[in-house]
Every structure is written in structure tokens, then in C-alpha cells.
Ligand code: ADP
């Protein structure tokens with residue numbers, strides 16, 4: 505009996521159904537339409553380029569085995585991709601199977617123009633999907649004009665500004681802005697978006713937090729709308745994704761983001777990402793995504809110095825129409841040195857207390873309030889700070905800690921810094937190792953043991969360590 509494509513594909517589906525989850529089956533296999541069978545070549549029609557890539561990436565083995573089972577060892581699968589298009593001259597076309605021999609996605613085929621139909625769902629639920637209608641989701645409070653520049657953020661700010669002047673026209677693509685909480689990553693990323701909106705009205709800008717992106721993706725899976733989700737993001741000219749560390753260990757979200765990233769990047773679109781740590785320290789993130797982030801520029805924002813803190817406070821006071829005695833401003837700037845969000849928080853507390861108690865804000869009131877404020881802020885000491893303290897104490901050059909030197913004094917300073925990092929910070933052994941020139945976690949464990957042995961046997965060493973611990977604790981306050 506001569507086989508036809510319906511029965512061959514029907515049989516294949518039965519096998520596939522037993523090998524994937526119901527959800528995956530619904531999302532990725534039900535929409536497939538078998539369209540032809542010629543000898544040992546079966547052709548299936550899939551809804552989009554993305555859909556094809558996803559199948560090839562995730563189900564290539566399953567598909568191959570299943571088709572071979574039906575059509576013999578010489579079996580081949582061909583894809584036909586529907587290009588939704590109002591222009592009827594460009595019909596469907598076929599991709600030969602298998603063509604996944606590169607083993608990586610470094611060069612996904614982009615020869616297929618993505619033409620978007622009318623009925624793609626916008627995950628932000630904004631009616632109408634003409635490109636220009638996409639709301640950028642920007643907060644107008646975050647602008648370049650009120651972003652104070654200092655040594656702590658100069659590189660990030662100027663790279664951001666360059667990107668804003670020439671989206672996707674600089675080498676900073678993606679632009680990754682990283683740094684601790686409250687140091688201005690969101691502000692800066694949004695300012696870039698707003699600036700682009702002002703200068704290039706026609707560009708579609710979108711700001712999204714990684715958390716929101718992830719939730720939208722989960723919803724899209726539930727609603728069988730993954731294609732719409734991807735197509736929506738592929739419409740964006742300037743995509744800003746905040747706090748990408750949130751993607752860690754979320755495999756599927758990373759996969760989809762990888763596809764969107766590639767599509768946008770290859771089509772000359774700008775990506776701006778923020779992260780609470782440098783890309784190389786993002787654990788639980790796929791290597792291929794990390795390698796993408798290296799294509800552009802990573803710039804960090806650091807804790808602002810005293811002068812910058814004063815400037816930030818003054819700017820804030822000015823825009824809120826508040827006046828404060830100089831000594832109060834200096835007192836606040838001097839005592840709140842962790843991050844800018846806290847600096848603003850302290851200012852707000854001051855204003856609240858003064859209006860509550862109908863009292864002028866003077867140094868005395870400031871002292872009272874800031875004292876409580878500082879106490880309530882739990883500060884964690886950083887590995888860098890520990891390294892610096894230890895090196896200063898033993899008079900050892902800081903960069904030697906990261907090198908391979910086996911000199912005794914340096915080895916000891918290095919091991920002690922690891923030991924203190926383990927005890928005073930919440931960092932994992934892996935992260936600690938990375939701060940010491942990329943040593944692995946077993947080296948850190950070994951160092952901690954070595955120091956523990958010394959502490960148990962060498963009283964002088966123990967005294968030294970106690971001294972250093974005091975210095976570090978003073979900083980934690
Ligand atoms: P992050 O995203 O790094 O956690 P944010 O961008 O949310 O930090 O910044 C925290 C607060 O500090 C915001 O209110 C922001 O406007 C303000 N801020 C941060 N950096 C600056 C800066 N350089 N100049 C003025 N305000 C800043």
C-alpha cells in the first residue's frame with residue numbers, strides 16, 4: 505500500500521505525543537500541517553521561521569528518529585514556512601532537512617523576511633498593533649537631564665548617551681549596564697529609551713523587566729500564543745530588558761530570549777540590558793547567551809563618591825522645590841554612602857519628619873534621623889573590600905591576589921581573603937573563586953581549611969586576623 509503524508513505524519517505524531525509533554529505537543533506539534541510526501545521525503549508546514557528554529561533546536565532527534573521509523577533510514581524531513589504576507593508573490597518556501605549541522609546557533613538563517621500579520625497578540629494588551637502604537641512602557645521621571653554624572657557612572661552614561669544618539673549605530677550592541685542595587689541602572693536604561701523616543705519618533709522602543717518578560721512568556725505558553733509573543737518582540741527597534749539576572753536558571757525563557765535577541769541583533773536593532781552583576785558572573789545562564797552579551801559593551805555603575813552624592817541630593821532638592829542647609833546636605837551625603845536609592849530615602853525621611861513635627865530641618869534633626877536610618881540599612885561588605893583590607897594590613901599588592909604567585913605572604917593574604925569572604929559575605933564559593941583570578945570552588949574550600957588550621961595553631965596569626973575582622977566589621981557598622 506502506498507503511504508500518504510497524512511498517515512505518515514499521523515503515525516509520527518502518535519510517537520511524538522508519547523515523548524513530549526502535553527503542553528509542548530499542543531504548542532509545537534499540533535500546528536504543524538503535513539503537505540507532501542515524495543518517496544522518502546515528507547514536507548511539513550510550520551507557522552513561522554521561529555517555529556522551525558525551535559523545532560530544530562529542541563526536537564531534532566525526536567523528529568529524525570520518528571520519521572526514519574516511518575520512512576526508513578534514508579528518510580528526510582522538509583519544512584515549509586508560512587510567511588504571512590499581504591503580498592501574494594512571495595509564497596511559502598522550503599528548507600531542506602537536516603540543516604542543523606553547525607551544531608550551534610551562531611548563524612541562524614535570517615534570509616527569511618519576517619512579515620507580520622494583522623492578528624498578533626500584544627502581550628502588553630494594547631489594542632491595535634500598528635507598530636507605532638506600541639507603548640514604550642517608560643517612566644518619564646528617568647531622563648538624562650536628571651541623571652547626575654560622576655566617576656561612578658561615567659562610562660555607562662556616555663555609552664548610553666551614544667546609543668541614544670545613534671541606536672544600533674554604535675559598537676555598543678548590546679549595551680549591558682551592570683552594578684549593585686540602587687545605583688541607577690534602571691534610570692539610565694530608561695533615559696536612553698526616552699531620549700530615543702524624543703529624537704526618533706518612528707522607532708519602536710520597549711522597556712520590559714525580565715520578570716515581566718518571563719511571566720508574559722509563561723502566559724503565552726499557557727494560551728498557545730508563543731508565536732505571537734515572539735513576533736511581538738521581533739517588532740521592537742530598541743529593546744530594553746531590565747535585571748536579566750532574573751533569567752538565571754530559567755532555561756526556556758533564556759531560549760526564547762536568545763531567539764529574540766538574535767533576530768533583533770541581526771536585523772540591526774538595539775538591545776540594552778541591565779544586570780546586578782557583570783555578565784561573566786551570571787550563574788545559571790547559558791553560555792551562548794553570555795557570549796552574545798560580549799558582542800557589545802558592558803559598563804558598570806558604582807557607588808557614587810561624596811561629591812556626586814551631594815550633586816544628586818541637590819538636583820533632587822531642586823526638582824522637588826526643597827531647600828536645606830548646606831551642612832545638612834553634607835551630613836546626609838557623608839553618612840549615606842551605600843546607594844542612591846537610600847540617599848533619596850534618607851532625604852524623604854527627613855522631609856517627612858520635619859513636616860510631621862513641624863520642625864525646621866537642621867543638623868540636629870538630621871543627625872537623629874540619619875542615625876536611625878543608617879542602622880536600619882543592613883550593609884554587606886564586599887569581597888573587594890575584604891581583599892583591600894587584608895592587602896593593606898599585610899602590605900601586599902592587591903592585584904597579586906588574582907595572580908598565580910606562590911610566594912608565602914601572598915598565598916596567605918589570598919587564602920585569608922577567601923576565608924573572610926566566605927564568612928562575611930553571602931557569596932557562593934564559585935563567585936568567591938572568581939574574585940581571585942578565576943579560581944575554582946575547591947581552591948576556596950582548601951584555603952578556608954588552611955586558614956582554620958593556622959588559626960588553631962598560630963596565636964600571632966590569630967591576633968592579626970582578629971584585627972582585620974574588626975576593621976571589616978567597622979565598615980559593616
Ligand atoms: P537600580 O536600577 O540600579 O537598582 P535605579 O535606577 O532604580 O537603580 O536608581 C535608584 C534611584 O536613584 C532612582 O530614583 C534614580 O532616579 C536615582 N538615581 C540613580 N542614579 C542616579 C544619578 N546618577 N543621578 C540622579 N539620580 C539617580
Ligand code: MG
Nearest residue numbers: 689690691746
Ligand atoms: Mg533597577
